Amino acid sequence: MAVVQIYQYFVIDKGGSPVQGGSLSEARSITLGDGEVIDRSFKIGTTSAVKVWDKTADAALGDFDFLWLETDLDVLVSFTTDAGGDDEYFVVELKGSGIAGKPGPALVLGSDLAHQFDGTVDLFDGTEDTIDEVFVYNEDSTDTARVRLVVAT
16 A cells, blocks of 8 residues: 655745744655556646646546646646536646746645645545546746646555
């Protein structure tokens, strides 16, 4: 049995005393059901979208336990589901570092969720539906976004 360990820590520097929380020494664990893992990198051209995840194409990982998505540029991430038999989607903005090849904070989640928010580490236990597809759209008109996707089950 494989386990993903995530370390969560944040600092908000507002001048003066920073607000901070989390831990870099104690991990939050996610148990993987099958121990299957993919690690893929994408270069997404200017003002274009790429499908980075497809539940049907990656059937062995379809109902994943863990998804990690990071990027070096700000991108839009679209998640599609077929909740109640109707195709639904929602979009979040994933912030990059703004420095080519250096990823910003990651979006971390499980496949069965209701809604996500962007941020450093987001874990959800929603029950609305499972993610069927993930698209990443690079809005930048001059630079290519580098995106990394890790999925495990």
